[in-house]
Amino acid sequence: MTATATQQPASDLFTISLGNWKLAILSGLVVSVVAGAVLPASASFWIVGAMAAMIAAAFAFNAYRRKYYGGLLVAPAIAVLFVMNIFPLLWSLGLSFFAYQSNQQSIRFVGLNNYIKALTNDIAAADNWDALINTAMFVVFTVSAQMIVGFLLALLFAKQFPLRKYLLILVLTPMMLSVVASGVFFTYYFDPTFGILSYVMGNITGEQFILMDNKVGAVAGIVFADAWMWSPFVMLLVLAGLVSVPKFLYEAAAIDRVSGWRRFWTITFPYIRGLLMLALLFRTIEAFKLADLVILLTKGGNDTMTISYHLIRIANEQNKTSEGAAISYVMLFMVIVLTNLYLYLANRRSQGT
Amino acid sequence: MSAAPSIFEKLGFRKASGVGEAGWGHTLLVAIVAFIYFLPVLMIIFTALKPATEALSVPPTLSPTSLFGLIPEQFVFSPTLENFTSVFSRSMTVGGAPEDTGFDHFFFNSIVIASVSVLLALIIGTLAAYGFSRYPLKGNDTYLFIILTTRMLPAIVVIIPVILMFRVVGLSGSYIGIILLYTAFNLAFTIWMMKSFFDELSTDVEDAARIDGSSEVKVFLKICLPQVIAGLAATFVFGLILTWNEFLFALLLTGVDTRTVPVAMNQAVSSGGRGTDWTLLAAIETLFLIPVFLVTFFLQNHLLRGVTFGTVKR
Incomplete structure (x- = not known):
């Protein structure tokens, strides 16, 4: 190797060497x-x-x-x-x-026809927009629920306490379930006749309780299942930030009698910001792709169709490959704009402080 | 729980320090929260222990033991291990002889495919993340963003060209094809995650080592890598969980020999037109949970203790 690696001029076209x-x-x-x-x-x-x-x-x-x-x-x-x-x-x-x-x-x-159809056609475009609005709603609800629950769970686990290891793994388990199983089991829990939820609610109110029979209930069920599964993801990332805060900073803050709220914003937050942003970014991207829970829980009924499930229907069930591709590029464009906006804000904040 | 002066203390803000020792009181509080959070999983595990006839009983049976009379008799079922044996061997037709379901092979496939592809992604991705972090290229952020966009489109859009490509090349239904696909699938997250960990490291130690004559390889292996073990553990766990449970790619790109458990689970449960076989599904899922559960449990020490982003902070 060293023999061939001596400084030969790279222009030597027919020299047999590893770097040619x-x-x-x-x-x-x-x-x-x-x-x-x-x-x-x-x-x-x-x-x-x-x-x-x-x-x-x-x-x-x-x-x-x-x-x-x-x-x-x-x-x-x-x-x-x-x-x-x-x-x-x-x-x-x-x-x-x-x-x-x-x-x-x-x-x-056909040139831009697929795009024109996806955006302006009377029937197709209306479906797309409905699905997109539903997706935006799911993104807002699931991501904010995951961030809040994940953050609160991380705060609980940020300290050393007995049995912490064993309790943490319990909270992480939902994330490890396969979506097929957890989705199917949520239909079981939400089931009007056999489900535990309807049994409890039925005993309280005295009448049959069907969670999925209106839009609010269907959305709540999907958001609950998704947030339950993926809050541990946010928790683990936030926790990684929380335990990395050097203890002496809190001790100094205690001496200076800094209020709890300010202590959080000035000491804790800078340490978790990066990972919090990463969690937010990846959860938002995943939430835009939400499809499997919707398929399993409502099959898109009660106006819960998301753009990703809509795509699966068009591209896979109706075999309209190129139309599906056009819709997904319109969607990609939106996600890119959103992510860039968000990365811009994140960068500006981190440079501002 | 009873002696909790303020809501902030309950949430983890202690007066003196943020990451301190808390006592059994805190353990009790966390145990209650963790138990409630774990409850749906526990119900799946209990369903796996139910006799098949009790799966859809009204009121739902909840517990295999009465916990010394704490739980009323109507909610208690008698546990059985029947479902677990029928995962691997059961009769496919009514009254037929038990047949081998091939699930041992599907478990083997899942383990091989997930572990190889996640490890590959971790190696390639960590190298790339180190490169992006320490030797920025021209247009570094653009490359990173393009890598991120590969995760933004729904899998269904990528999958049709991939199916066509694999068919041409002869990779459909092979281990190599699905492993490479999952490696790519995990790379975006690995690179972004590991880059954020490398970015947090102080470069002072590395520069000092370089001045003392360490080679670049040695700086990476001996100085940087040990500081990001927590990041590696976290990335490995996340990647493993996502790959382990991935359904759509596996459904469309694995053959009979390379089928993974999520696909086989879906088929086993929904086949035969008898509706969902709840206890069988629960048994498969419970068995399927064990490997990732154990891996996460053993990597947990790194996840928590080591997550200080290394010895020196910028």
Whole structure:
């Protein structure tokens, strides 16, 4: 390795060395094109992959020699994300400009028609907007419930006390349940005849209690189940911040007789801000995708359709792949605007203090 | 609970210190809260112990023991382990002989797929997070944001191109395909989480080590990594939980040999048109809960004690 790594001019195209990325690209391209032309798709994929790996190795070696560590460290992650996420996303972005159904062979370029239909068509657009408004409502309710409950739970666990370890794992368990099981079991708990909730409420009020028979109850049931499952996530992140606050700061504050409220804002909050923001960001993104609990609990009835479930219906059940892609890019645009706004606010705050 | 002077003290703000020792009184308070929070899970576990005929009894039976007469007789059922054995072997038709359900294999699949992909994501993602944090690239924030956007779209949008791609390449129904997909699925969260931990570290120690002649690799392995063990533990737990329970990708991209438990659970419970088999579902879920529960429990020490973001704060 050291023998080939001596300072050769990189322009030396035909020098065989580990860092010669130009030769790697050239040979890689030639071999890939030949393989693509001669071999079947499944075999040539692996050859192209191996060539890509070779080029990547040449780049990596070159980067290492030049002490370009940033690119070197980030590259594997970018590569995996590109193949498994960004490339499929670009593919579906492309599909959104075509009329394509996954159960049919025909494909036809239609330009922006899918987008126009998603935003302005009398029937389709109205459904989309309803689902979007419902989603926004779920985002606000579930995320705020999770933040509040998670925060309060974290405050409870921020101290050392006997059996803390065993009690904490109990609170973390809801997060570990599979959504299929927890969703199905919430229908069981909420069930009008067999459910525990209806049994208790029935005994109190004396009449049959059906939680899911109106919108308020259905939304409350879904929000409750979602918040119950994911508050521990917020709790764990907030807790990580809370226990990292150095104790001497509180002792100094106690000597200076700082009020509890100010102590929280000036000492505790700066330590949890970063993780609180991370929790808020990821929960908001996940809440925008809320679908499985809705499918299991209400099947979108009682006006609880969310945009993500609506998409599953369009793209998977009605096989309107390209229409679904168009709607989801409109949705992605909204989430990006929202996240950028939020990251901007978060950055401004952290620089302001 | 009884001697609680102010609401703030109850919530964890103590007069002298924030992270201090609290006594058994606090344990009692937390125990009540934790028990209420855990109750729905406990009901699932108890349902797994019920005889199948009692699953839908009215009033609902609640407890396997009467707790020395505390719980009225009508709410008590007699526990059985029948459901757990029928997870692995039960008769598929009425009156038929017990058949192997293959659930041991599905559990094996879940364990292999989840652990390999989460570990891969943790390794690749931690390296990338370190890179983003210490050697910012041109347009660093843009890269980070693009990585975040991969998590913003509903899975259904990504999945159709992925299915087509896998079919062309011959990866559908294979371990490699689903593991790579889950690795990518976990990367965004891993990178953002680990970057926030690396950002919190003070660079003074690293710079000192560099001046003393440590290589970059050594700085990363010996100085930075030990300080973020808490972050690694937390990221691993979150990633494991998400991957372990992932349903949609697994449903559409695993074959008979690579099927994971959530998919098999959904099929076992809803097949045969007899409606939901509550006790069987509860038994599968209870068994399925055990591995993640244990992993989280053993990593918990790192989650809590170690979460000081390292020795030195900026």
